[in-house]
Amino acid sequence: xxxxxxxxxxxxxxxxxxxxxxxxxxxxxxxxxxxxxxxxxxxxxxxxxxxxxxxxxxxxxxxxxxxxxxxxxxxxxxxxxxxxxxxxxxxxxxxxxxxxxxxxxxxxxxxxxxxxxxxxxxxxxxxxxxxxxxxxxxxxxxxxxxxxxxxxxxxxxxxxxxxxxxxxxxxxxxxxxxxxxxxxxxxxxxxxxxxxxxxxxxxxxxxxxxxxxxxxxxxxxxxxxxxxxxxxxxxxxxxx
Amino acid sequence: xxxxxxxxxxxxxxxxxxxxxxxxxxxxxxxxxxxxxxxxxxxxxxxxxxxxxxxxxxxxxxxxxxxxxxxxxxxxxxxxxxxxxxxxxxxxxxxxxxxxxxxxxxxxxxxxxxxxxxxxxxxxxxxxxxxxxxxxxxxxxxxxxxxxxxxxxxxxxxxxxxxxxxxxxxxxxxxxxxxxxxxxxxxxxxxxxxxxxxxxxxxxxxxxxxxxxxxxxxxxxxxxxxxxxxxxxxxxxxxx
DNA sequence: GAGCGTTTAAGTCAATATGACCTTTAGGGG
DNA sequence: CCCCTAAAGGTCATATTGACTTAAACGCTC
Numbered sequence: 346x347x348x349x350x351x352x353x354x355x356x357x358x359x360x361x362x363x364x365x366x367x368x369x370x371x372x373x374x375x376x377x378x379x380x381x382x383x384x385x386x387x388x389x390x391x392x393x394x395x396x397x398x399x400x401x402x403x404x405x406x407x408x409x410x411x412x413x414x415x416x417x418x419x420x421x422x423x424x425x426x427x428x429x430x431x432x433x434x435x436x437x438x439x440x441x442x443x444x445x446x447x448x449x450x451x452x453x454x455x456x457x458x459x460x461x462x463x464x465x466x467x468x469x470x471x472x473x474x475x476x477x478x479x480x481x482x483x484x485x486x487x488x489x490x491x492x493x494x495x496x497x498x499x500x501x502x503x504x505x506x507x508x509x510x511x512x513x514x515x516x517x518x519x520x521x522x523x524x525x526x527x528x529x530x531x532x533x534x535x536x537x538x539x540x541x542x543x544x545x546x547x548x549x550x551x552x553x554x555x556x557x558x559x560x561x562x563x564x565x566x567x568x569x570x571x572x573x574x575x576x577x578x579x580x581x582x583x584x585x
Numbered sequence: 586x587x588x589x590x591x592x593x594x595x596x597x598x599x600x601x602x603x604x605x606x607x608x609x610x611x612x613x614x615x616x617x618x619x620x621x622x623x624x625x626x627x628x629x630x631x632x633x634x635x636x637x638x639x640x641x642x643x644x645x646x647x648x649x650x651x652x653x654x655x656x657x658x659x660x661x662x663x664x665x666x667x668x669x670x671x672x673x674x675x676x677x678x679x680x681x682x683x684x685x686x687x688x689x690x691x692x693x694x695x696x697x698x699x700x701x702x703x704x705x706x707x708x709x710x711x712x713x714x715x716x717x718x719x720x721x722x723x724x725x726x727x728x729x730x731x732x733x734x735x736x737x738x739x740x741x742x743x744x745x746x747x748x749x750x751x752x753x754x755x756x757x758x759x760x761x762x763x764x765x766x767x768x769x770x771x772x773x774x775x776x777x778x779x780x781x782x783x784x785x786x787x788x789x790x791x792x793x794x795x796x797x798x799x800x801x802x803x804x805x806x807x808x809x810x811x812x813x814x815x816x817x818x819x820x821x822x823x824x825x
Numbered sequence: 826g827a828g829c830g831t832t833t834a835a836g837t838c839a840a841t842a843t844g845a846c847c848t849t850t851a852g853g854g855g
Numbered sequence: 856c857c858c859c860t861a862a863a864g865g866t867c868a869t870a871t872t873g874a875c876t877t878a879a880a881c882g883c884t885c
Contacts, residue, residue: 356637358598361672361683397596400681404672430670430685432601432644441640443601443683445670502742517862535844537863542842559861560851575842578815757833775873777834782871799832800880815871 359432359441363408364395364485366428366492367416367449369468370509375525376468377489378416379481383464386438387482393489394466395444408447416466423451424508428492436484446488448495450508497526502576504546507567513550515562516540527579539577545570599672599681603647604635604725606668606732607656607689609708610749615765616708617729618656618694619721623704626678627722633729634706635684648687656706663691664748668732676724686728688735690748737766742816744786747807753790755802756780767819779817785810 367378379391394415398407404427409420425447432443474481474489481489500506500523507514509522520536540546547565555561607618619631634655638647644667649660665687672683714721714729721729740746740763747754749762760776780786787805795801 356600357640359601359638360596361599361601398599398672398683400597401674403674404670404683427669429667430644430683432638432685434641434643443638443644443670443685445672445683498742502738515862532844532846533862534846534864539843555852556861558853558859560863562862575818576816755833772873772875773833774835774875779872795881796832798830798882800834802833 357441359443361398361404362395362442362444363398363404363411364393364431364444364446364488365408365411365416365449366393366446366489367412367418367423367451367454368471368492368496368509369451369454370522370525371453371468373521373525375471377471377474377492378466379469380415380466381464382482389464390480390482391469392482393446393485398445404445405447408445408449412449418449418451418454420449423449423454424505425449428488428495431484431488433484444483444488446492448492450496450505452509452511497579500526501578502573504567504571504573507547513552513564513566515554515564516547517562519547519565523577523579529579536577539575543570543573543575543577544568546573597681599683601638601644602635602682602684603638603644603651604633604671604684604686604723604728605648605651605656605689606633606686606729607652607658607663607691607694608711608732608736608749609691609694610762610765611693611708613761613765615711617711617714617732618706619709620655620706621704622722629704630720630722631709632722633686633725638685644685645687648685648689652689658689658691658694660689663689663694664745665689668728668735671724671728673724684723684728686732688732690736690745692749692751737819740766741818742813744807744811744813747787753792753804753806755794755804756787757802759787759805763817763819769819776817779815783810783813783815783817784808786813 365378369376369378378394380394382388382390382392394411396407396411396415398404399410402410405425408425412418412420412425428446428448430443430445432441434441436442436444471489471493474486475493496505506519506522506526510518516537517533519540520531520533523536524531545568548568550564550566552564553561554564605618609616609618618634620634622628622630622632634651636647636651636655638644639650642650645665648665648667652658652660652665668686668688670683670685672681674681676682676684711729711733714726715733736745746759746762746766750758756777757773759780760771760773763776764771785808788808790804790806792804793801794804
């Protein structure tokens with residue numbers, strides 16, 4: 346960490362953090378996990394959980410650690426993928442902090458608890474955030490928007506929607522995931538046909554689940570395919 | 586940059602770089618721009634162009650600057666998007682260096698010239714790299730693989746393929762982009778039908794281009810739509 | 826300027842997928 | 856047993872696809 350800097354006086358070291366956009370579905374609503382900041386800057390303001398990447402961990406490991414420390418969630422059960430890096434020089438008043446945002450999706454998760462530098466952690470319905478433009482700390486609203494867009498697009502052509510369900514699930518459950526995320530109703534019958542015709546998307550477990558009332562539903566688990574072909578295209582623009 | 590570190594001795598500052606995976610199509614081949622490193626580590630080895638993010642620039646600005654400095658390319662003419670962050674602690678022998686990879690796509694670009702810490706810059710056919718596993722510096726082969734996958738997927742449902750064409754182009758040109766990137770032939774007639782039926786994908790300029798021999802072709806420019814609906818699904822799995 | 830090769834443009838058609846419905850099945854509870 | 860409910864499984868007109876064929880518009884050559 347020495348000679349390669351000589352001709353480049355404008356370079357300086359940065360702090361690298363990870364931030365997590367953790368989503369789940371609760372009461373037919375898409376929820377994101379927020380913390381109330383317990384430290385300056387933005388003390389008391391809502392923010393995405395996150396923290397500094399440590400010396401000898403990968404970015405992903407850092408994300409998993411923060412998941413555990415700040416949200417009390419075991420990362421093994423949920424889907425975690427990188428969203429991108431956010432490095433505007435003005436994004437953090439303390440100086441140059443580049444954050445790597447991660448997207449985490451899981452089935453109805455336990456009520457979170459606060460962590461080290463979070464006063465408390467809670468699930469916030471996504472619909473309100475974007476409408477009311479609640480003042481999230483840093484550029485976390487932008488990260489959240491990007492995360493949402495990514496999810497909406499990605500459930501079309503990958504099996505990532507299954508990450509919101511438990512180990513096994515009914516097709517109605519899976520359909521509800523799509524409905525909640527896209528904010529539109531889908532025809533149950535047509536959804537079933539598409540889901541079952543998309544090879545490797547879901548796999549019957551052989552077991553059934555008995556709803557409070559009505560005919561029992563077959564249970565499925567995620568199939569072997571990650572990329573869906575054909576994809577489940579949303580709404581009107583699905584003429585392909 | 587002070588108090589927030591106290592309880593976290595494992596944190597250290599990092600260097601942040603940007604690396605560029607710049608693609609173009611030349612002679613019906615997908616090419617990526619590589620440099621021969623002029624500095625240690627990996628001196629003399631091929632690598633993606635890139636460099637340190639400077640004090641007061643955004644990540645994107647850093648990418649644009651490196652594009653200019655290392656490859657002699659004006660970023661205004663090409664498509665630039667972030668691919669993701671790579672931060673394995675072992676990825677750089679000098680220490681903790683987190684790099685943010687950018688994907689750049691452009692029409693047949695001028696022969697590049699070497700820059701500051703690049704001995705020379707050249708276009709390398711992508712097909713050879715992956716086959717022969719030429720020893721790229723750092724984790725640049727992984728970045729390149731991710732970039733390729735991203736392109737192959739993204740031309741399905743966005744208009745990004747037009748970034749490989751000039752301001753105006755024929756449908757044959759556009760089809761060739763898909764053929765080169767996917768490595769499979771497409772039916773010209775069906776491709777035309779799909780491209781023209783996908784609203785906002787391409788827009789006729791009214792002008793025509795006269796090939797060396799054969800019927801003149803209509804010229805098109807990019808339409809207003811970025812997301813394609815319906816998408817142009819590749820190959821066999823397009824039953825949606 | 827008729828014929829030829831070549832490339833773009835446009836049309837045909839059977840097979841398939843889609844979207845909007847409707848019907849049947851399998852429970853639970855009164 | 857009958858009714859209510861949710862899942863599962865049709866039906867059918869319409870739209871899209873993939874594989875092919877046909878027509879149009881050039882430059883060239885003779």
